[in-house]
Amino acid sequence: ACMVTAAHAADMTVGFSQIGSESGWRAAETSVTRSEAAKRGITLKFADAQQKQENQIKAIRSFVAQGVDAILLAPVVATGWESVLKEAREAEIPVVLLDRTIDADKSLYLTAVTSDTVHEGRVAGEWLAGTVGDKPCRVVELQGTVGSSPAINRKKGFDEIVAKHDNITVVRSQTGDFTRTKGKEVMESFLKAEDGGRSICALYAHNDDMAVGAIQAIKEAGLKPGSDILVVSIDAVPDIFMAMANGEANATVELTPNMAGPAFEALVAFKETGKEPPKWIQTESRLYTRDDDPRRVYEEKKGMGY
Amino acid sequence: MMPGTATRALAGALPRFSVLALILLASWLAFPGYFDVTVNDGRLYGSLIDVLNRGAPVAILAIGMTLVIATGGVDLSVGAVMAVSGAVAATLIADGQPLAVALAAALGAGVLCGLWNGILVAVLDIQPIVATLILMVTGRGIAQLVTEGAIVTFVDESLIFIGSGAVAGMPMPVVIAAVLAAAAVLLVRRTALGMFIEAIGVNRRASVQAGLNVRVVLIAVYVASGFCAALAGVIVAADIRGADANNAGLWLELDAILAVVLGGASLLGGRFSILMSIVGALIIQAMNTGILISGFPPEFNLILKAAIVVVILVLQSPQAGRIAAAIAARTGITRRR
Amino acid sequence: MTTRIPDAGMLNARPFNVRLFNAGTLPLVATLAIFALAYAVCVVQFPAMLSTRVAANLLTDNAFLGIVAVGMTFVILSGGIDLSVGSVIAFTGVLLAVLIGRAGVHPLVAFALALAVATAGGAVMGAMIHHLEMPPFIVTLAGMFLARGMAFVLTTDSLPVEHAFYATLQQLYWRLPGGGRLTLIAGVMVAVTVAGIILAHRTRFGANVYALGGNRTSAALMGVPVGATTIAVYALSGFTAGLAGIVFSLYTSAGYPLAAVGVELDAIAAVVIGGTLLTGGAGFVAGTFVGVLMQGLIQTYIVFDGTLSSWWTKIVIGALLFGFIVQQRALVWLSARRPSAGSAT
Amino acid sequence: MAHPSPLLEARGLGKSFLGQTALDGVDFTLRAGEVHALLGENGAGKSTLVKVLTGVHRRDAGTILMDGAEVAPHDTAGAQALGIGTVYQEVNLLPNLSVAENIFLGRQPRRFGLVDRRAMERNTRTLLAGYGLAIDVAAPLGRFSVAVQQIVAIARAVDLSGRVLILDEPTASLDRQEVETLFAVVRRLKARGLGIIFITHFLDQVFALADRVTVLRNGRRIDTVAVADTDPMAIVQMMLGRDLEEVESGPGRPAAAAGAAPAIAFEGYGRRRSVEPFDLAIRPGEVIGIAGLLGSGRTETARLLFGLDAADSGTVRIDGRSVRIASPRHAVALGFGYCPEDRKTDGIVGDLSVRENIVLALQARRGWLRPLSRAEQAELADRFVAALDIRTTDIEKPVKLLSGGNQQKAVLARWLATEPRFLILDEPTRGIDVGAHAEIIRLINRLCDGGMSLVVISSEFDELVVCSSRIVVLRDRRHVGELAGGALTATAIMRTIAAGGADDRTEAA
Ligand SMILES: Nc1ncnc2c1ncn2[C@@H]1O[C@H](COP(=O)(O)OP(=O)(O)OP(=O)(O)O)[C@@H](O)[C@H]1O
Numbered sequence A: 001a002c003m004v005t006a007a008h009a010a011d012m013t014v015g016f017s018q019i020g021s022e023s024g025w026r027a028a029e030t031s032v033t034r035s036e037a038a039k040r041g042i043t044l045k046f047a048d049a050q051q052k053q054e055n056q057i058k059a060i061r062s063f064v065a066q067g068v069d070a071i072l073l074a075p076v077v078a079t080g081w082e083s084v085l086k087e088a089r090e091a092e093i094p095v096v097l098l099d100r101t102i103d104a105d106k107s108l109y110l111t112a113v114t115s116d117t118v119h120e121g122r123v124a125g126e127w128l129a130g131t132v133g134d135k136p137c138r139v140v141e142l143q144g145t146v147g148s149s150p151a152i153n154r155k156k157g158f159d160e161i162v163a164k165h166d167n168i169t170v171v172r173s174q175t176g177d178f179t180r181t182k183g184k185e186v187m188e189s190f191l192k193a194e195d196g197g198r199s200i201c202a203l204y205a206h207n208d209d210m211a212v213g214a215i216q217a218i219k220e221a222g223l224k225p226g227s228d229i230l231v232v233s234i235d236a237v238p239d240i241f242m243a244m245a246n247g248e249a250n251a252t253v254e255l256t257p258n259m260a261g262p263a264f265e266a267l268v269a270f271k272e273t274g275k276e277p278p279k280w281i282q283t284e285s286r287l288y289t290r291d292d293d294p295r296r297v298y299e300e301k302k303g304m305g306y
Numbered sequence B: 001m002m003p004g005t006a007t008r009a010l011a012g013a014l015p016r017f018s019v020l021a022l023i024l025l026a027s028w029l030a031f032p033g034y035f036d037v038t039v040n041d042g043r044l045y046g047s048l049i050d051v052l053n054r055g056a057p058v059a060i061l062a063i064g065m066t067l068v069i070a071t072g073g074v075d076l077s078v079g080a081v082m083a084v085s086g087a088v089a090a091t092l093i094a095d096g097q098p099l100a101v102a103l104a105a106a107l108g109a110g111v112l113c114g115l116w117n118g119i120l121v122a123v124l125d126i127q128p129i130v131a132t133l134i135l136m137v138t139g140r141g142i143a144q145l146v147t148e149g150a151i152v153t154f155v156d157e158s159l160i161f162i163g164s165g166a167v168a169g170m171p172m173p174v175v176i177a178a179v180l181a182a183a184a185v186l187l188v189r190r191t192a193l194g195m196f197i198e199a200i201g202v203n204r205r206a207s208v209q210a211g212l213n214v215r216v217v218l219i220a221v222y223v224a225s226g227f228c229a230a231l232a233g234v235i236v237a238a239d240i241r242g243a244d245a246n247n248a249g250l251w252l253e254l255d256a257i258l259a260v261v262l263g264g265a266s267l268l269g270g271r272f273s274i275l276m277s278i279v280g281a282l283i284i285q286a287m288n289t290g291i292l293i294s295g296f297p298p299e300f301n302l303i304l305k306a307a308i309v310v311v312i313l314v315l316q317s318p319q320a321g322r323i324a325a326a327i328a329a330r331t332g333i334t335r336r337r
Numbered sequence C: 001m002t003t004r005i006p007d008a009g010m011l012n013a014r015p016f017n018v019r020l021f022n023a024g025t026l027p028l029v030a031t032l033a034i035f036a037l038a039y040a041v042c043v044v045q046f047p048a049m050l051s052t053r054v055a056a057n058l059l060t061d062n063a064f065l066g067i068v069a070v071g072m073t074f075v076i077l078s079g080g081i082d083l084s085v086g087s088v089i090a091f092t093g094v095l096l097a098v099l100i101g102r103a104g105v106h107p108l109v110a111f112a113l114a115l116a117v118a119t120a121g122g123a124v125m126g127a128m129i130h131h132l133e134m135p136p137f138i139v140t141l142a143g144m145f146l147a148r149g150m151a152f153v154l155t156t157d158s159l160p161v162e163h164a165f166y167a168t169l170q171q172l173y174w175r176l177p178g179g180g181r182l183t184l185i186a187g188v189m190v191a192v193t194v195a196g197i198i199l200a201h202r203t204r205f206g207a208n209v210y211a212l213g214g215n216r217t218s219a220a221l222m223g224v225p226v227g228a229t230t231i232a233v234y235a236l237s238g239f240t241a242g243l244a245g246i247v248f249s250l251y252t253s254a255g256y257p258l259a260a261v262g263v264e265l266d267a268i269a270a271v272v273i274g275g276t277l278l279t280g281g282a283g284f285v286a287g288t289f290v291g292v293l294m295q296g297l298i299q300t301y302i303v304f305d306g307t308l309s310s311w312w313t314k315i316v317i318g319a320l321l322f323g324f325i326v327q328q329r330a331l332v333w334l335s336a337r338r339p340s341a342g343s344a345t
Numbered sequence D: 001m002a003h004p005s006p007l008l009e010a011r012g013l014g015k016s017f018l019g020q021t022a023l024d025g026v027d028f029t030l031r032a033g034e035v036h037a038l039l040g041e042n043g044a045g046k047s048t049l050v051k052v053l054t055g056v057h058r059r060d061a062g063t064i065l066m067d068g069a070e071v072a073p074h075d076t077a078g079a080q081a082l083g084i085g086t087v088y089q090e091v092n093l094l095p096n097l098s099v100a101e102n103i104f105l106g107r108q109p110r111r112f113g114l115v116d117r118r119a120m121e122r123n124t125r126t127l128l129a130g131y132g133l134a135i136d137v138a139a140p141l142g143r144f145s146v147a148v149q150q151i152v153a154i155a156r157a158v159d160l161s162g163r164v165l166i167l168d169e170p171t172a173s174l175d176r177q178e179v180e181t182l183f184a185v186v187r188r189l190k191a192r193g194l195g196i197i198f199i200t201h202f203l204d205q206v207f208a209l210a211d212r213v214t215v216l217r218n219g220r221r222i223d224t225v226a227v228a229d230t231d232p233m234a235i236v237q238m239m240l241g242r243d244l245e246e247v248e249s250g251p252g253r254p255a256a257a258a259g260a261a262p263a264i265a266f267e268g269y270g271r272r273r274s275v276e277p278f279d280l281a282i283r284p285g286e287v288i289g290i291a292g293l294l295g296s297g298r299t300e301t302a303r304l305l306f307g308l309d310a311a312d313s314g315t316v317r318i319d320g321r322s323v324r325i326a327s328p329r330h331a332v333a334l335g336f337g338y339c340p341e342d343r344k345t346d347g348i349v350g351d352l353s354v355r356e357n358i359v360l361a362l363q364a365r366r367g368w369l370r371p372l373s374r375a376e377q378a379e380l381a382d383r384f385v386a387a388l389d390i391r392t393t394d395i396e397k398p399v400k401l402l403s404g405g406n407q408q409k410a411v412l413a414r415w416l417a418t419e420p421r422f423l424i425l426d427e428p429t430r431g432i433d434v435g436a437h438a439e440i441i442r443l444i445n446r447l448c449d450g451g452m453s454l455v456v457i458s459s460e461f462d463e464l465v466v467c468s469s470r471i472v473v474l475r476d477r478r479h480v481g482e483l484a485g486g487a488l489t490a491t492a493i494m495r496t497i498a499a500g501g502a503d504d505r506t507e508a509a
């Protein structure tokens, strides 16, 4: 209830503090955000923080200094935003969080458009549990960057499900830094350690890129990914659908790059009618398997800037 | 080689090889199957092979980096250059260009980057670390510009072969690294280049006064470094069948420098040995593979790394050398240096 | 014969090549001039950048970098390098979060502890460098791994710090006309810089540091305590890194093991941009300060522009850096041309 | 010396480097109030003895006593604490620090705990004034010539030394005036009861200053004698272990070459703020000496001739063709060579072996694609090690480990190896012992007979007179005169310098 004049979307300037461009998914999110803004005639001020929280804080500060109408923030980490967000509030600039919530007083932001990363882990886990039934299954896990919240939560969610099924055990878990190269390298060592991979029944990767790398490692070890070793991962980037189409991957959980759409909806509504949106707008974490015509999805997603 | 240098070289090689051996041994204790090497559809297969294969890119970087460091400089841009060349190769191949064109363009890009660095350092007289820092930042940007931040995947078998193919069972990257190393050693030791590089690194003023063409030599080493980085970039891209401009070669410049320093070269310039630098690269990779195979939770990776590096430090320190020499002397083994 | 001795004195009395400013301070002057110019250009393009807000933010947002860069300046002046600082910042932050959040220690006590740990760590590295005669690069790289590794062991997740004392410290700022706020941490940064300047140019320790960077053996032959100075230098760097860690944790009121990745490079860049020679022995703490602001300015400029994609951001940063360095070189070169010996290369 | 209570005493000092013995049971005593000259060939162990006495090198054997009590300084700081001030052979100061900081490093005057620059610089100025040096003490030391640096080093050591002053070849590149000044200072200290150890290769200086002489050969002490009871020949005999066959003295080079046409001609050659335009025509086989006081522009003239500093006026013609010398590379390609004044910073490439240092210039001229084979390099190196009598265990030894004089020889060898047609030598015999000195002069004479032309810069006017066929005299960076034939005498040079200055004395003040 802090706005005085109801602005129109058309003449709205929104600052967007993006983490960086560390992955294909991130690039997609950025380009979708741009197009969503363009669709609504919103002028978007974009700031790439090169993975550094301090840069994001700088960005928000200078957005405030420039007096934008609203700020989109994709926080690199959950903590440490109070003071800067207070400044934004004092300047009466609403802030919307994208793809990650923060542990701070909820009054500091208008709403958060995110998926539930723990839930993503659960979905992946449930799929695996459902697929293997009560056959014993030794799982290897490719974690994301140590300390990053998606890595922590996706592990948490998956482990919850695994705990419920005694036949499923995570035998090895290493970080692949969310990248293909490391995913492949780590998978190679997994295969060596688990007598050539014959004793591995499934791979759970915290993102598709690592899975794609691992798939190649599995093939080079002379095994068939997707059948000898089940592959389930998260993000739903185009390349994993290609892999599914080739029968080399089994399932992925979508993390939509379109967080900005709902965010802008909420902002515009708020500016025009002053009605507060819910504090959390959760995006769907949809499960894709080979039955979802991966080739079609691949074609759809190819153009989205992944 | 004259006896003097021969023994000196040996004295330098011993601690490094023993360190490598020690790490391999430790990994073997952590994982009994470590030394098993089998043949898997025409490719050698085993942890040792992984060490060579995964170590190849850093080893290639280290070759160029060795020359740069020997002149008293440093090249921070190699990681970014890897990203650039990978991106160029991938996008061209994805556009259906022939391998030759893609390779030429990618390596050409690397050479250009090297040229740029070289001119900044040798002509504009900018401190190497800043000069190359510029390209370290810009280069990754350029790479992402080429790929528009996406991972450009390709299916061209000929390019993929460079990354994951094998010749006589040996993974392609290993073969390439070996050939390049041999070529580099011949180039610097069978010509006067090596001596010029070392002279410049030790005393640039004296080298100028002795009539060396210091500028040209400096530019040449940065070009060499750029070329090596480009080659490494192509290999890494080919290995994952895609150019990841965002992460390719990220922080590898540090590994490359570490490899050279582990190889016994001084960051202040001067004496260098390409082979020792490569051993340095293998030490680093053996360490990484060992950590992966050991099955420790990832939170401990860095601590393990730190511990190992400290051990290496102590083993390689001149102090340790002296003590070893003393013991050797006491046990009657005289080692002239 | 003896009659001509004063004559010889006269000969030498001819002040050897006369110049505007002494070649030593020249890079500093150049750096300052160019920073001023750059800021002016920014203001012309975005008048909003003239506000006290932006100026104050420049200090606040770069406080931790500025502090750590001061320590780095000493290390580089002594002819060394310290890659561990970024990780030490992260470790300190996490340590504070754990001490205050979990162990319920009072922040001030936690600060003291953190500083002690960081300083000791630096001293240990210095000792290894001196006694094991190993290159600073590897030793501090090991330190870098260790510090971040410890941070991970303490916590992989990011820990918020909720403490009344923190809140009060964060509320400590002096509101400037025009909405700018000169925060506590900005003050700390300025203070550290001033202290650094005095330490470098007005104490025996400072002179010894320059001596070390000039030539280790000569320094030893002149009776400089090489070992003690080396250890002290890295301890100092550890201390500033710890202080920067405290500032960073005040800045974000949290501890995060992945924080401050790559800050060591930013710090080194700031030092070198500030006109300090990486080979050691020549440079200025004041220059480092400007170097830090310069980097901050580039960031701010990019954000104000707001049209750049992720990749163009990187390219433009590089381009600006390049332009800056080249101008600096040009200035130095133009007025540093000397007819005599020494300028051989 | 009525009261022979040894101030500093060394018993049975031994030191060896990696198998090579540098000191072998050396006994040495220094009395209060005496000047004790330490003589020996290059590589005899003089500097090593000094470094062992001052704790720079750990000694392998022996004891050091001061006032009869055993002392063990384990570094220079320790020695300084004992009141021992030292000027090591290579000027070991810090070029990046100001002159004042160099002199007061570690003992800067302080106010309120902070270094008091003003006081420091004031003291420095007064200190240097005592040596007839009035330079900008706030400027970095590296900006000054070796000679200036040497004086600064001496001033620092003298100021430090409460009891003992050690000077390792302090006069190497000083001219008469500085030497005189230095001697005056030393005599003052001696009167104050200090003990002074004085290393030099100039016997006349020994006889002018020293009370006793200790001669080393191959790390062993040959004998210690009172100067009064000996003569130069005897000392040389002790140093070399043989008699020195005299070099033909008197105006060395016959002016005979004067007839031939100049092979290399510099006309109106000069550089603003450095050296005023001058003409210099060099005939084959001619040796041209360049004389002048410190800072008179000799080194800068040399740098100009060799293309190290670009000339901004004038032309060069070689065999009638006019050429451009824009860099040392051009100069080397034209068959020029240049032995710099400061071997440490401009000459040797310390970490490289003696072999590599000797072949460097030749290889540079051949280019990197036409490498000399290992065998050729070794052959070359061995030849010059023999010809110049470079004392080294083997040609693969890093040159920085050689003794000062032998490093100097290595740099000389580097240029002789290129068989230059025109060689510029700036203080070529700096730190070279009498025996080698004679050898080198003989060698140079031979080369000149073979048609090589030479420019020699030396503060040793007598040396210049001996070996040159013409002498160009510099003053205030101007060529103020040229002497030839019968006019070639040290006094004539002095006179020319004085006269040359006469007209612009006011400007100089
Ligand atoms: N650090 C070192 N390592 C190895 N050998 C050394 C070292 N220092 C000196 N030497 C050797 O010890 C011997 C004596 O050297 P020293 O410098 O004492 O000779 P010097 O009498 O000073 O000769 P000069 O008159 O040329 O200065 C030389 O053969 C030299 O090669």
Ligand SMILES: Nc1ncnc2c1ncn2[C@@H]1O[C@H](COP(=O)(O)OP(=O)(O)OP(=O)(O)O)[C@@H](O)[C@H]1O
Residues within 6 Å of the ligand: C011, C012, C013, C014, C015, C016, C339, C340, C341, D135, D143, D144, D145, D146, D147, D148, D173, D292, D293, D294, D295, D296, D297, D298, D299, D300, D301, D341
């Ligand atoms: N009086 C002086 N003040 C400052 N610098 C000096 C002075 N004299 C000499 N220099 C420095 O020494 C270098 C050599 O100078 P110059 O060639 O005039 O000396 P020189 O005539 O060769 O005598 P010397 O070499 O013994 O100093 C000069 O380029 C300058 O850097």
Ligand SMILES: [Mg+2]
Residues within 6 Å of the ligand: D046, D047, D048, D089, D168, D403, D404, D405
């Ligand atoms: Mg000596």
Ligand SMILES: [Mg+2]
Residues within 6 Å of the ligand: D145, D298, D299, D300, D341, D426, D457
């Ligand atoms: Mg001179």
